Amino acid sequence: MAEVAERTEVRRISHWIGGRPAPGASGRSGPVYNPALGVQTGEVDFAAAEEVSQAVAAAKEAFPAWREVSLSRRTELFFRIRELVHDRLDEIAAILTDEHGKVLSDAKGEVQRGLEVIEHVCGIPTLLRGNFSEQASTGIDVYSIRQSLGVVAGITPFNFPAMVPMWMWAPAIACGNTFVLKPSEKDPSASTYVAELLKEAGLPDGVFNVVHGDKVAVDAILEHPDVAAVSFVGSTPIASYIYRTGTSHGKRVQALGGAKxxxxxxxxxxxxxxxxxxxxxxxxxxxxxxxxxxxxxxxxxxxxxxxxxxxxxxxxxxxxxxxxxxxxxxxxxxxxxxxxxxxxxxxxxxxx
The missing domain is CATH 3.40.309.10 (Aldehyde Dehydrogenase; Chain A, domain 2)
Known part of the structure; x- marks a missing residue:
């Protein structure tokens, strides 16, 4: 078996708000471990409600301009995102293995599955086409238009810290929404790394934001009046809580739970x-x-x-x-x- 070098440095993992790192101000944080070694490799900031509000405000500010970006321009941007994720696949996979523990082949497969969604939304001009029916009734034509919602959020699990977020933010952003991601606090670094790639690709500041944390951050997202929709993947009891809380605050909620x-x-x-x-x-x-x-x-x-x-x-x-x-x-x-x-x-x- 190959030797595993023990790491002693503890990195600080901060939020990503408005296109730049945002160190935590709540005074709360949590440890991040390398599961293979059982040693702490990071300390992740936990967001207070005020910091979630800052991320939502950044997304809200970016939304009017982003929704007006043409579909062809969004496609160009996602082609660049696709190339960057593809080129840095090994780096992302290494982060997953370091914080989640999965073997590198599984980690690479996870990134590849997320990449497939990014590739899919490169066809957003076709995917967002509406419908038109002439003479649906006498003298009446009927048509449909797909429109973005505004600020939307994703709350994602520890077991696929790259793939599941990509399943959420890629379609949401391609459709003209702005996004706030709350990844698992157990393996948060992949989301921050991907945020840097999106900025490198040319995504406007504020379109994609990351807040780390626990239930405090989750509740702040679910209760925030400027968040239009929330997507969640995790355990069934938490999915039920997310759905009840989010819908009671007037949000569209997609809550996917577990199964035996x-x-x-x-x-x-x-x-x-x-x-x-x-x-x-x-x-x-x-x-x-x-x-x-x-x-x-x-x-x-x-x-x-x-x-x-x-x-x-x-x-x-x-x-x-x-x-x-x-x-x-x-x-x-x-x-x-x-x-x-x-x-x-x-x-x-x-x-x-």
Whole structure:
């Protein structure tokens, strides 16, 4: 296994507001760790409601000019963004591995999936076309126009700190909105790095902003009167809270929660193929992805041979730091996550 050098420097990770770094003023912050080493590598500023308001104000100020930028000009800008993200893919992936722990191949795949959305919105002139119906009724023509909303926000999870934000801000900005992102405080650096790339590409100041933090920042976004819409990805209880709170403050809300994905193996299934799929889906990315299999249900006679086939494969899964090219599974993101998984194992043993 490759050696992992221990890092001792602790970086300060600040917000990004109005096209420049904005050091936190709340006096609150949180540690960021390298999960493979268990050492702190960063300290991220936590935003107070006032700092969220500053980000929203910057986005609101940038909106009138940005919404008037032609679709062809937006396309040119997104082609530049696409090239910068593509050229810096390795750097972004390294940040993901450093703060999330996923192996580099998974990190690169994550950035590539986000890049595909950026490539998709390069076709925004076609995607934003409206409809026209002549003579919908006597002497009446009907047409539709797609218009931007204004300031919109994204609240994103720890497990895909580059891809999920790209899924949100790329379409939102391409459609003429301005954006405030609140990434996970566990792995925040990728969002700040991407903010720098967007500025380098020529995105006007204030169109994209990043505020770090916890529930204080989330609530400030959900309650702010100038935020028109919020998109969220995370756990189901939090998704429910986001939806209730956001809609009660008059916002459009897209709240995507988690699920316990089940894999059902019937008696006539190919056991070898099913075992390969179960191990890959259960242990890939340390099980910290939306499509991870949480439960395998073996029906009838499939149970014993499936368990045996899975047991045969598990020792071959190479666990190690994400920077090691031979690693197939990196660490869980925090010690708390590790302890939670250990409690599941203990519970399973206790229940026989």
């Amino acid at each position: 994905n089940h894999m059902v193996v019937l008696p006539d299934a190919d056991i070898e193929m099913a075992a390969d799929a179960a191990v890959s889906a259960g242990y890939g990315s340390a099980g910290e992805r939306c499509m991870a299999v949480s439960a395998v249900v073996a029906v009838g006679d499939a149970a014993d041979p499936l368990v045996a086939a899975i047991e045969e494969r598990l020792p071959t899964v190479k666990v190690g730091p994400g920077t090691d090219p031979e690693s197939e599974m990196g660490p869980l993101i925090t010690a708390e996550h590790r302890d939670k998984v250990a409690s599941y194992l203990d519970s399973g043993r206790d229940q026989g």
